[in-house]
Amino acid sequence: MKIIMLGAPGAGKGTQAKQIAAKYEIPHISTGDIFRANIKEGTELGKKAKAFMDKGELVPDELTCDLVVDRISKPDAAKGYVLDGFPRTIPQAEALTGIRDLIVTGVQTCALPIYENIVHRMGGRRACIGCGATYHVEFNAPKVEDVCDTCGGELVLRDDDKPETVQKRLSVYHAQTQPLIDYYKKANVLVEVDGTQDINVVFQDIVKILGA
Ligand code: ADP
Ligand code: ADP
Ligand code: ZN
Numbered sequence: 001m002k003i004i005m006l007g008a009p010g011a012g013k014g015t016q017a018k019q020i021a022a023k024y025e026i027p028h029i030s031t032g033d034i035f036r037a038n039i040k041e042g043t044e045l046g047k048k049a050k051a052f053m054d055k056g057e058l059v060p061d062e063l064t065c066d067l068v069v070d071r072i073s074k075p076d077a078a079k080g081y082v083l084d085g086f087p088r089t090i091p092q093a094e095a096l097t098g099i100r101d102l103i104v105t106g107v108q109t110c111a112l113p114i115y116e117n118i119v120h121r122m123g124g125r126r127a128c129i130g131c132g133a134t135y136h137v138e139f140n141a142p143k144v145e146d147v148c149d150t151c152g153g154e155l156v157l158r159d160d161d162k163p164e165t166v167q168k169r170l171s172v173y174h175a176q177t178q179p180l181i182d183y184y185k186k187a188n189v190l191v192e193v194d195g196t197q198d199i200n201v202v203f204q205d206i207v208k209i210l211g212a
């Protein structure tokens with residue numbers, strides 16, 4: 001089971017990918033999480049990636065592709081994985097198909113058409129500085145305000161979730177990532193899920209596609 005989550009920033013990719021990973025016992029691989037972990041650890045990759053992420057731009061393909069190819073060749077990914085936030089460009093998609101006869105068996109696009117909706121989602125998103133879990137102040141609130149349910153860590157608004165950067169990320173999405181929808185439609189592997197529904201309803205729709 002090799003799954004790609006495709007969708008605009010804030011569409012719900014991370015939220016759904018975590019649940020898919022837990023149910024089907026496959027690793028959840030988020031390029032955004034990998035970059036943020038590298039920034040936190042102060043690695044060379046982290047330093048390079050941060051400059052792009054702060055501006056709401058994509059990290060260059062050269063830095064991103066090798067990282068993912070390495071990650072999915074680890075033993076825990078042998079029976080599948082759910083990729084969240086990769087590929088985001090046509091060259092990244094090509095890098096993915098180029099390796100070891102990879103077949104994309106399922107692609108979810110979570111349609112979230114209205115700009116205001118997206119800003120609302122991202123503005124309310126809170127990320128745990130301890131474990132990276134994500135919440136939403138209205139739609140997926142933690143039990144105690146600003147405290148992670150899982151690890152007790154502090155919840156913060158990501159710098160790149162501020163409205164100025166969200167706007168930039170959305171235009172980057174339209175220019176560079178949206179073309180992948182057609183790319184995967186042509187490959188007949190695209191399944192669309194309505195991401196504007198309640199979190200649990202979206203997940204039920206995904207399970208209907210992937211099998212119980
Ligand atoms: P979101 O959850 O809103 O989709 P992510 O956490 O996936 O955001 O990504 C945050 C940032 O990390 C992106 O704006 C981009 O700068 C960088 N990034 C993540 N994945 C990729 C990728 N596949 N290619 C290039 N840059 C990426
Ligand atoms: P992405 O990874 O696509 O950028 P996330 O999964 O991080 O998106 O979701 C963005 C924000 O919206 C988070 O705060 C999350 O809790 C919230 N969210 C996710 N899915 C839904 C949904 N179906 N309805 C309402 N809020 C949602
Ligand atoms: Zn936590």
